Amino acid sequence: MRKFLIAFLVLSLILLSSVGFSAKTIRVGIVYDVGGRGDKSFNDAAYNGLQRAIKVLRVEGKDLEPGPGGANREELLRTLAEQNYDLVIGVGFLFTDAITAVAKDFPKVKFAIVDGVIEGLPNVSSLVFNEHEGSFLVGVIAGLMTKSNIIGFVGGMDIPLIHKFEVGYKAGALYVNPKVKVLINYIGVTGDAFKDPVKGKELALAQYKQGADIIYHASGASGEGVFEAAKETKKYAIGVDSPQSWIMPDRIITSMLKRVDVAVYETIKDVKEGKFKPGIRIFGAANGGVDYEKTKLIPLGVISKVEQIKKDIISGKIVVPYDDKTFEEFKAKYLK
Amino acid sequence: MKNREFIENLILNIISPLISIFIALFFGGIIIYLLGHNPWETYKEVINFALGNPNGWGYVLFNTTSFILAGLAVAIGFKGGLFNIGAEGQILVGGLISALAGLYIAPIFPSFLHLPITLIFSALGGAIWAFIPAILRARLGVHEVINTIMMNWIGYALTNYLVVNTFRERGVLYPLPQTDKLPSSAVLPKLYPIFQKIGINIPESNPVNYALVIAILMVIFTYYLLWKTKLGYEIRALGLNIHASENAGINVKNIILITMLISGAMAGLASINDVLGYRYRYLDNFSHGLGFTGIAVALLGKNHPIGIIFSALLFGALDRMAIGMDVFTHIPREIISVLQAVIILTIVVGNEVLIRFLKKRRKAIYA
Structure with a gap:
């Protein structure tokens, strides 16, 4: 009897958790560049963009880091796409080959690459900066x-x-x-x-x-x-x-x-609102994509x-x- | 009597690693639990991701391929009493030379020779890089550990220099430190069609390729070489006792040289899974420690070809599981690396303890 009860509990837990997942929220996966989280610079900016999206837009976020040498970049992107993430972002131009390959195999998943240019794919947005x-x-x-x-x-x-x-x-x-x-x-x-x-x-x-x-x-x-x-x-x-x-x-x-956080946030927002556009998107001085930090020393x-x-x-x-x-x-x- | 020994060996070599794995999972579970996650659910999800579907199997086998070859390379050295720490450099040099052979030498020959050429040059490159420490050890008696470590640094810097300055890819906006792509006649095809034919539905995108077949052939070759040939007998004798071998009339200097060259050639072959089977080009420093992992693979596999298959599978599966854990759980990735190390350490220690325990019992029975 007790075994049955436990089995029942475990089963219902599994069912419940899968129900929880199926409720429609946008799921966003980010794979960082070499250097990873904690570089206080490029990757952390991407992380901040994702965190803001999680808070403000209530999306579900997952951030990953490739292994040493970045050999498993493509494996990570592919795994996220296989899990039906709505948007997968690769941070850095080193993702160019990997995103091109994976985006072709998963036409329903949207991809974005920061700093890289991938043209001619209807589900890839290239976020570049001046x-x-x-x-x-x-x-x-x-x-x-x-x-x-x-x-x-x-x-x-x-x-x-x-x-x-x-x-x-x-x-x-x-x-x-x-x-x-x-x-x-x-x-x-x-x-x-x-x-x-x-x-x-x-x-x-x-x-x-x-x-x-x-x-x-x-x-x-x-x-x-x-x-x-x-x-x-x-x-x-x-x-x-x-x-x-x-x-x-x-x-x-x-x-x-270099407002990678803005670029990441804006891209997530576009996907959430159904306004995702493929192609090259430039972030420059004109739209606040690049700027300088004001401090007391200046x-x-x-x-x-x-x-x-x-x-x-x-x-x-x-x-x-x-x-x-x-x-x-x-x-x-x-x-x- | 023979039967009894067989059963005891079975227990020693199969049951005790299995028990060790369970102990390791238990310790890993404690860490996961202390981090506030459910170990049972985590393991279920992660193991299912790595081992519960054909795509996962493909990735595990892909990871395993390089580990088998790197493990064999180190094990052949060990069997001859040589500590080849230079596998890393030999892999890099072998990989670069094989890619360059595919780009610049193969086109001179008819296309059915392209793949054999790239394969042979990968082994040749590894052997060339092992030749210098080998000759230094055999002729001058300079210890191979220091030589091979230094050759790693030289190999790393040299391949880096060549691929950045001389052979960097052309015709792209942001050229990465990698060579041009190899022609399709010079690379190893993927294995998914074969798997699909026998009903295992590995998707087209899966990177597992014919390097796996070559790795298995090399396992057989290594076994045959070490236990069925005169050369293998001499290598093993050397590993057991160099002075006794010398007294027995073995040409020690020659055997040292040959052992190192075979070990280096095998390390060179460890590059093919990535260079010829996955990327189809040489990427700077692609191996990232594969040669050093090879040492662990060889030791865990007791320097036996069959043991190496299993330890390589373990390392390959752990790498795939690490990705699953990263994607499906919120366990920090630093902890995932710690978990991997804890599991391997527990298996090594657990296995040793169990074997000692069983041996003691055996002694007690016979006494």
């Missing part, structure tokens, strides 16, 4: 605030995407301060470059030693090392992606904001100047360069 515009703004701040007229840039992985940060930053600094010299270093050539704070610190220390007094990093979790170096040498740093000044309020003068005069330049970017008066070729054009046009 990082060069945001980097231009923090470049302006660095150009105006430097005392030594030497500033630094520490990039993560040496790829065109990170070059956009570098070129925008350089252009912004030169636009307001033609005398400025920009030191540039990259941490590495693999995805691991985004989680190597030791190397980040080494490069930053070397740049400070060469006279730089402000360093902008675009290197994910490796940026920790840049901040450490700023603290040790009592110089300044600029954060990236998320507002990072809280990490070291007296050393981090601003951060380039003088008011500098802020008003940056605000003016932001308006000029939005109106198209300043065309911000994003690679070597456009940088040459920019130099010819604005810096004589």
Whole structure:
């Protein structure tokens, strides 16, 4: 008798839980990039977007992280799609191949890729950012605030995407301060470059030693090392992606904001409201997709100047360069 | 008498690991319970995800394939008394050379030779990378542990340099640190059609491929080599006692060299599941510790080819279960890694304790 009772209880529990699942709420799965949660930057921004959607839109969320080397990216995406998640988001351009393959097999599931471009699939939305515009703004701040007229840039992985940060930053600094010299270093050539704070610190220390007094990093979790170096040498740093000044309020003068959280939230909202659109969606200065962080360390005069330049970017008066070729054009046009 | 021994061996080699697994699951259950989850429900869901459906089986077998080959590579070394920690570097070099052979050497030959070429070059690449520590050990007596570790670093850096600077993929907007895609004549086809024919409905997307067949052939090869050939006898003799082997007239230097080369070739083959069977290209540092997991697989499998199949299956299943646990539960992923380690540790320790217990009893009976 008791066995029957227990069996009955277990059975009803299973039934109940499955009923609970079948009630229609939107289910969203996110798979992070190498570096994962806790990078205080790119992936954490995606996480914040998801958390906001869970709270405000009452969606059900699941976040996953690929194993070392990211070999099981596709397996994770596929598993979420098999579980009939409504929206599956891959955070980072490294997901390009995996999402392309999985999206073809699951036409009913909607996919989004952050930072990557996948065209021609009716169920994939590509969320890309004008990082060069945001980097231009923090470049302006660095150009105006430097005392030594030497500033630094520490990039993560040496790829065109990170070059956009570098070129925008350089252009912004030169636009307001033609005398400025920009030191540039990259941490590495693999995805691991985004989680190597030791190397980040080494490069930053070397740049400070060469006279730089402000360093902008675009290197994910490796940026920790840049901040450490700023603290040790009592110089300044600029954060990236998320507002990072809280990490070291007296050393981090601003951060380039890449609102991955906004992009993730907006995409979830669109799916929830049935307004999901495939194709490329650009987040730039004009729609608040990129911006800079206001802190107490930035003088008011500098802020008003940056605000003016932001308006000029939005109106198209300043065309911000994003690679070597456009940088040459920019130099010819604005810096004589 | 013979019969009795057989039964006792059966108990030792099959029952005791099973008991160990249950003990391990029990300890894992305690951790899950302390985290506020229902261990029974969690296990049910996760095991069902990994082992309760053809797709799960396919993924487990896919994971298992690389573990078998890496385990065999380390085990062959162990049998000859050589600690090949360099499997990781040998896998990377083997993988890159096999991909490059597929891209640049194979096209010279007719297409039916493409796959044999990539396969042979994967083994060749591993053997080349094992050759330097092998010759240093055999001729100069420099210990292979230090050599193979250093060769890992060199292999890692060299493959990284080559794939980033020289052989990086072309014609895409954001080129990743990987080679161009191999022609379809040079890669290992997927296994799902075979499985579907025998009624096991593994979906087309499942990555399990012909590398599994090669891994099983290598298990048979290793068994035959070690226990049925003169060379195998000499390798095992070397592993048992190097001085006795020398006195018995075995050419120790040659055997060391040959053992290391076979071990390296096997490690090179461990790359094919990923390079030729899944990605169809070499991705920088794709192995991520496979060579080191191979050490654990070999030890858990008692350096026996059959034992390695089972320990590789265990590692393969645990990896798939980890994904299930990540997707279906809210157990933090750091804890999932801890659970994996606890389970493996318990099995190793549990097995050892049980075997000792049984041996003691046997002694008591015969005394």
